[in-house]
Amino acid sequence: MRKKILIVEDSPTVLGMLKDVFENEGYNVLPAETGEDGVKMAKSDKPDLVIIDTVLPGIDGFEVCRKIKSEGASRAAKIIIITGNVDAVDAEKALDSGADDYCAKTSDFSNLVAAIKKLA
Numbered sequence: 765m766r767k768k769i770l771i772v773e774d775s776p777t778v779l780g781m782l783k784d785v786f787e788n789e790g791y792n793v794l795p796a797e798t799g800e801d802g803v804k805m806a807k808s809d810k811p812d813l814v815i816i817d818t819v820l821p822g823i824d825g826f827e828v829c830r831k832i833k834s835e836g837a838s839r840a841a842k843i844i845i846i847t848g849n850v851d852a853v854d855a856e857k858a859l860d861s862g863a864d865d866y867c868a869k870t871s872d873f874s875n876l877v878a879a880i881k882k883l884a
Contacts, residue, residue: 769880770794770811770841772802772828774820778869782815785873786880799823806832811841813880817869818847818854826861833862842883846876 769791773779776797783793794809796802799820806814814832818825829843844865845858858866865879 766790766792767813768792768794768809768811770796770802770805770809770814772796772799772814772816772820772825773846774798774817778817782873782876785877789877789880791880799825799828802828803831803835806841807835813883814841814843815876815880816843816845816863818845818849818858826857829858829861829863844876844879844883 769786771779771782771793773782774797779795783795786793794805794811796805799822816825816828825845829845832841832843842864844867845863846867846869847854848869855866864883867876867879
C-alpha cells in the first residue's frame with residue numbers, strides 16, 4: 765500500500781506542484797488548502813506524513829502541527845513544516861510545535877523530498 769502524505773498549503777500553484785512531485789515519488793497525496801481542513805483530514809484520513817506551510821489562512825502551520833500532534837491516532841504522523849520565509853525563529857517554532865523536520869520551500873523541492881525519504 766502506498767504511503768499517504770497530507771499537504772496543507774494555501775497556494776493552489778505550490779499545492780499542485782507538491783502533489784505532482786510526491787505522486788511521481790509513489791505517494792498518495794491528500795491536499796488541504798486551510799489549516800482547519802488539514803487538522804480534520806489528519807484525523808479522518810490518518811496520513812503517514814504531513815507537510816504544512818507556516819502561513820495559512822485561519823490557523824497558522826505551527827498551530828496545525830500542535831493540533832495534529834495532540835490528537836490521538838494522528839499523533840503518530842510525521843510532520844514537516846515548510847516555509848518560504850527562512851528564519852531561525854521559524855525553525856525553532858516548528859520544532860517546538862512538535863514538527864519532526866523543517867524545510868525551506870525552494871523551486872525544485874529536492875530538500876523536501878530528501879526530508880520525506882528520511883522520515884517515511
